[in-house]
Amino acid sequence: MRSTLVLLLLLVLAVGGAAAQSSGDRVVAATLDNGLRVLLQEDHRSPIVSFQMWYRVGSRNESRGATGIAHFLEHMMFKGTPTHGQGQFARLVEQNGGQDNAFTSQDVTSYYVNIAADKIDLVIDLESDRMHNLLLDAKEINSEREVVIEERRTRTEDDPGGFLGEEVSSIAFKNHPYGAPIIGWMEDLKRITPEEIRAFYKTYYVPNNAILVAVGDFKAPEVLAKIRAKFGRIPKGPAPPPVLAVEPPQNGERRVTVSKQAQLPIVYVGYHVPNQKSPDAFALDMLSTILSEGRASRLYKRLVHERQIALEAGGDFNYFALDPNLFWFWGTPMPGQTPEAMEKALLGEMETLKNELVTDEELQRAKNQVEAAFVFQEDSVHRRGALLARFELVGGYAEKDRYVERLRAVTAADVQRVARTYFPDAEKNVGILLPKP
Amino acid sequence: MKRRTARRLPIVFVLLALLLAAPAGASKPIAHREVLPNGIVLLVAERPAVPIVVVRVFTNAGAVLDPPDRAGLANLTGSLLTRGTAKRTGPELDSAIEFVGGSLSAGAGRDGLTASLSVLKKDITLGLDLLAEVLLTPTFPADEFKRKAAQIQAAIKRSEEDPGTVAGRALGKLVFPNHPYGVPVEGTVESVGKITRDEAVRFHATNVRPDTTIVAVVGAITVDEARREIAARFGGWKAPSEPRASVASVGGGAPPREETIEKALTQATILLGRQAIRQTDPDYFPLTVGSYVLGGGSASRLYARVRDEGGLAYAVYSYVNPSRYGASFTVSAQTRTAEVPKVIEIMREELARMTREPVTDRELKLAKEYLIGSFPLRLDTSSKVADFVVAIEQQGLGLDYADRYKERVAKVTAADVQRVAAKYFAADTFNRVVVGAPKP
16 A cells, blocks of 8 residues: 555655764753653754654553554543643644644654744643543543544555555464554454553553653753653653563464455565664665665566566565564555566565675665665654654664664675575465455 | 554645645745746755755646646656656666665646755755756656556556545546546546657657746755756756647636445545635635634544544544645545444534634634744755745745735634635535445
8 A cells, every 4th residue: 555655665764864973962861760761952953843752662562352552542642631631732732833643653652742942841741741640531532442443444444555464464473462453453442441541551651661852942951951840740650561472483484365445466575584683683774775765776676667567566674673573575566467476576586685695786875875864864853853762762862873884884795694594485474465346 | 564553644735735824934035036047936945954955846847738638648747757868767867866865756746847856965966967867858768658657557546446545536526627627647547548658758848848947946055056056957948939838727616516436445535625715815814724723633623523522533634725726625534434424414514613603712813823833843844945935936926925824814813714614615515525335
């Protein structure tokens, strides 16, 4: 599906961070007594601020039978506290010219408000309030349940790409919660109780499980003092339970074929790969860029342009995954092409990567693309903030600067080695969507 | 695969409409403007902090110029500009720009054809060379033509599985029945199949021309430098002898119609739409405020009733979409099949209420403060600034439009909103499209 592919491309870019000369040294970092991590970066180019709360909780923290609860709670975070009633949060932000939204991923739940810099006190007020005082009224929960179910219909039931992605994830993971959809299974969405949502909130929405990032036109020491005053009052909670599930090794290929009203087939192929804790993550990241970033990238050039087998084709690796996840490949065959031919073409590219070194030009282009993406990212305070948070989530914002150095060190032999190691033909997960007339 | 699921869908349409409506706080002009001898309007905004440069070249060669039986010609022509020039093949262009981590693309919209460049400052020479090549010397290689036409046809076919796209196309036809705005920019599988390479070559030669071109340069570059670099590459570009194409504004709409498109889906997409007015009409400002109160944000009436109270939809919005030759006003929602009648009823009720009673002081204040106060957010990156200055120039609004907008919005009263709502929100004047299953 289009928006998924676009999103994935954006995320590939998001893996790029900031240029080496960027701003690690200008970040004011602090950890409050209650454990809240605070990262502030002054940026005086525009009179605005991007204020972001990142909670270390996503669908990976959910249990069977309660999938979708992290995202459900994200919706409820806009439903009011005793101080700021239902609808107040959005109203106050808009009335002050701000824009806000939130998203839930497998690993994290993030809230942001982008607003005129002189309104930062308001945002500190609102965010500190809903971190601890959310109402979670049963009637509101039941009404919002219907909204979440509508969202699931839009994203999954009525979207061929979303539908197939869910199926492939669920066969790829036997044990780890990455196998469940972020939005949650429909059965769970209908069942989850207000008590469970309240317990989930109490467990994970504690200052010691959150990162506050602000980038913009402010004086960091002043803002830090305000943050201490408001957030500092919130008591530290017990450490949230760690995710213990480990995905066992895959024994043999897994495959799913679904039939759905659609115009063209879709092919997904996923392989289990390590995350950023492995030194191989950098080579995997380079591999992903070489395959998918731009029209000169391999899958576009060969499958879309030269062979004209695919309308679209790409690959994606999530460097920031908190647990080992999948390296995804996808292709949409051109009309007249079969999903079998599409799959074969994708797998053929895997074999080429294993058998032949990528060229110096491909490797250098990929490095230049990632470095440039870091610089382009600096143009937006929102993206600067998100990038700090992403690196902080996986070990520290300062890793951002080392990341580029590590990418630069990747060789063609490294790329070939990770392709051989992580893309064994006998351990792939394949999903095919066949259009139903 | 799906990495995130968000509280609200980002609605690009809404943002663009607001962008055009953006007020300014400062009196400093947003960009330097001058007209080059061959008619190119050059707009430059210096943003020295980050070493990047963004360039947009807009020319009046949009889908509005497509011949009636060649819908998609502008779009196909635009997408072929980067597929081969006198100096380089398509893949060579791709490699050249991507090797420096930049991007170069071209494509058409309703009103114009745009080529976009983003590069690091250090690569500006290469970037501008490529940009000039694709605009001035595209070669439309026969194999690339065939390939691109087939890709566009495939993309059109696939878009038939997206209910929002299907509904939007159907509504466009009803709202603008006798105008190119009613025809999809990308055309249809059939119309694209009829287009020949010669037609694309001719479309480019006739319509991509300096005397209808706007060049916006934004980023780490000075006005002098931008003028020099643009003049060096585009200064000798001459307009063809043919006169510039003229386009009629949209006529009045036909009587409203209803269309239901059946698809085996669990959810239905509902669109209500009609013609509206653009920024040159003084009533545009009350209309914008009224649309915001009705369905503009998370505090709007439709959001409150349909989503917050009713649990009936994830996405529900209303928005004005102003373009050069006409404007539309749309109300949209997606809901489970069984609730379609109820959601349509709420939409109609809320439209009627806007005409019947004035908006409250609180609603008026919220809408105005949002529309005025969120301005800096809409111009916080070089890309957004470039898009904004091109849009106001293209629509003939003037570089001071932002300031005027702020004044106009600030003056809107509840009585103004009600008066304009009476003209544009009368529920019986809307076309209606529903895409989804006929029965639960």
